[in-house]
């Protein structure tokens with residue numbers, strides 16, 4: 251397992267938002283204001299990514315990322331406005347990502363319009379404003 255890069259010239263400046271590897275001034279790339287490492291050089295363009303989820307609690311987020319990783323999907327966390335974090339996956343992996351997220355939902359909803367998943371205590375889809383329908387989501391709510 252890799253801890254980070256080995257650039258004698260560079261000074262470490264943070265961790266890759268995708269794989270947690272240390273990045274330095276010589277090898278970091280920037281996407282959505284987050285740092286990513288050389289391994290993901292091909293993904294430094296924002297148009298390579300698809301937004302798949304909004305989460306307002308860390309536990310839920312790390313579970314979702316774990317599920318994606320198990321399904322071979324790369325994911326990127328971006329701190330959004332307010333308290334929510336945004337979860338992105340590469341465009342080419344988005345179908346797998348939506349399928350895995352939906353299948354593993356616990357207290358999350360998947361928007362019926364745009365498919366984006368969001369934490370159950372958010373009232374509406376942060377992207378398109380659609381409210382989760384009681385009918386579809388009843389089996390996902392446990393109170």
Ligand SMILES: [Zn+2]
Pocket residue numbers: 266267268269270271286287288289290
């Ligand atoms: Zn990385």
Ligand SMILES: [Zn+2]
Pocket residue numbers: 255256257260273274275276277278
């Ligand atoms: Zn480096």
Ligand SMILES: [Zn+2]
Pocket residue numbers: 361362363364365366375376377378379380
């Ligand atoms: Zn939506």
